[in-house]
Amino acid sequence: MKTAFLLSHAAALSCLGLLLGASCTMRETRQEKGPSRAPEFRVRTVEEASLNGLNVLPLREPADLDLPRRNQIIAGYVNKQLPLRVRLQLNAYNPGLETVVLTGLDYSVLLDGRPLGTSRLLSELSLSAGDSVQVPLAFEFNTYKFLGEDAMPALRNFALGFGDPRRQRLSVRVRPLLRSPRSHVSQANRYSEPMVMVPAALPR
Known part of the structure; x- marks a missing residue:
């Protein structure tokens, strides 16, 4: 036993x-x-960048900023309204194993490494596993507060290099708002790594 x-x-x-x-x-x-990994974001193209209505994408050297263009920027600064408007295309890639629904983006814009402003984009897009989609993003911030007072001598150089990939003046941090197709609850993922805004960073 x-x-x-x-x-x-x-x-x-x-x-x-x-x-x-x-x-x-x-x-x-x-x-x-x-769980599915958060989407990865890159800038595909910067389509527009203007400072107080002046197209600054082609301005790279001091000689590119003639007197009429300089006066246009000075006028905005004197009025304490020097808006920087940017329109670009993001590439959102889903590296996860299941489809996710992108319900929006919280994003922070940095200029020359300093915070310029934050905003939110609400736009619902379905992103299949291993797939990518383009997300248009446009923002506008008043750079007068960013420059502060007594910045008049620096205005000319400030307008240069927004479209120069060597300067890499602008960057964006993105926090995607996501939900699974099986869920009705959105959740905010942590900020992704800063992405450098370089025109035509990815093939069209």
Whole structure:
């Protein structure tokens, strides 16, 4: 009878080991699949950038900023309204294993490494696993507050280099607002890494 008990005990331990092994395998499988990763964003093209209505994308050298253009920028600064308007196309790529729905973006704009402003874009797009979509983004911020007072001598240089990929003056941090197709609740993911705004960074 003692032998039978030992055999029964050994069988129980063996079964327990099999159950634990199965549980680990299931857990590892779940970890491998895991939740979908947040979409990755890159700037595809910068389509427009203007300072107080002046197109600054082609301005790279001081000689590009003639007197009429300079006066247009000075007039905005004197009136304490020097709006920078930017329109661009983002490329959103879903590296996850399931479709996600992008319900919007919270984003922060930096100019020369300093915060310029924040805003939110509300736009619902379905993003299949391994697929990418273009997301138009446009924003406007008053750069007078960014420059502060007594910035008149620096105005000419301030208008240069917005379209120069070597300068990389503008950057954007993006926090996507997502929901799974099976859920009606949106969630905000953490900010992605800063992305450098370089015109034509990706092929069209």
